[in-house]
Amino acid sequence: MFAYANPKRFMEVSAPLLPWLAGATAVAFAAGLYLSVAAPPDYQQGDTVRIMFIHVPAAWVAMMAYGFLALASLIGLINRHPLADVAAKQAAPLGALFTALALITGSLWGRPMWGTYWEWDGRLTSFLLLFFLYLGYIALWNAIENETRAARAAAILALVGVVNLPIIQFSVQWWTTLHQGESILRRGGPLIAAVYLWPLFIMAAGYTLLFFTLLMVRMRTEILQRRARTLAMGGPNAG
Amino acid sequence: MPAEYLFAGKYAAFVLPAYGVTALGLGGAIMLSWHTYRRAGRKLAEVEKTNTLSRAPDASGAAED
Numbered sequence A: 001m002f003a004y005a006n007p008k009r010f011m012e013v014s015a016p017l018l019p020w021l022a023g024a025t026a027v028a029f030a031a032g033l034y035l036s037v038a039a040p041p042d043y044q045q046g047d048t049v050r051i052m053f054i055h056v057p058a059a060w061v062a063m064m065a066y067g068f069l070a071l072a073s074l075i076g077l078i079n080r081h082p083l084a085d086v087a088a089k090q091a092a093p094l095g096a097l098f099t100a101l102a103l104i105t106g107s108l109w110g111r112p113m114w115g116t117y118w119e120w121d122g123r124l125t126s127f128l129l130l131f132f133l134y135l136g137y138i139a140l141w142n143a144i145e146n147e148t149r150a151a152r153a154a155a156i157l158a159l160v161g162v163v164n165l166p167i168i169q170f171s172v173q174w175w176t177t178l179h180q181g182e183s184i185l186r187r188g189g190p191l192i193a194a195v196y197l198w199p200l201f202i203m204a205a206g207y208t209l210l211f212f213t214l215l216m217v218r219m220r221t222e223i224l225q226r227r228a229r230t231l232a233m234g235g236p237n238a239g
Numbered sequence B: 001m002p003a004e005y006l007f008a009g010k011y012a013a014f015v016l017p018a019y020g021v022t023a024l025g026l027g028g029a030i031m032l033s034w035h036t037y038r039r040a041g042r043k044l045a046e047v048e049k050t051n052t053l054s055r056a057p058d059a060s061g062a063a064e065d
Helices: A007-038 A049-079 A082-114 A122-143 A147-161 A164-174 A194-232 B009-055
Strands: none
Touching: A007 A049, A007 A082, A007 A194, A049 A082, A049 A122, A049 A147, A049 A164, A049 A194, A049 B009, A082 A122, A082 A147, A082 A194, A082 B009, A122 A147, A122 A164, A194 B009
């Protein structure tokens, strides 16, 4: 499998894929946004329910991005695979962005529903910790000049931080929190009406597609930059 | 589509900033990523061109040897 995952092969495969991925992202966002605006106000939450369509997908993708980052870090650490290091490095800023968006939109949803922008409960605090893990990972990469050493150190931090994912997921069950319990991905099916579930799932698809589109662009950028650096230094493959 | 849906009724002060911040964040990430990608492509082309020129027989003087 790794034979097909070298940077050169990645550039060849990703080039024709990128426009399709970007197109699918645009379609999913257009449909999701239309359905988000067209959905009726909730009988209890009123129009604030519309924040759910951007808050929940941001939170899902923030966690998925960390899982991806940790997996890529593990592959990079064990197999010393350069493409895995590139993938992990480029997933981190995107994960940080989605985490920040989930925190901000959640805060704007919390104020009218809970009466406060912030509460130090299990879900919110563990999610804030996820944001700091992303920042720490990015800082570590930037602090170490040698790319190989930076990748190793950052990978270890990423793997240690994985413990936070189940804490985020189960925090609403383990502790009494202001944040609502599981209402979508739960045994017995979702507690949300279909009229809200469809826009939510389509927006989640849009967010996921956007993450992978941006990741692909950023990975291609990193590979181009590394190639330019190698050539500029008259590296072994220069010319 | 009724206008009150679009403007989020009495909760507009929370809904609109939430969508605004999201649009700003995601839009900014798209623009920044694309801009950096294009710049990296141009930079690589520039370096490749410089390398090709510096390795050309005329430039190295190899043709005269």
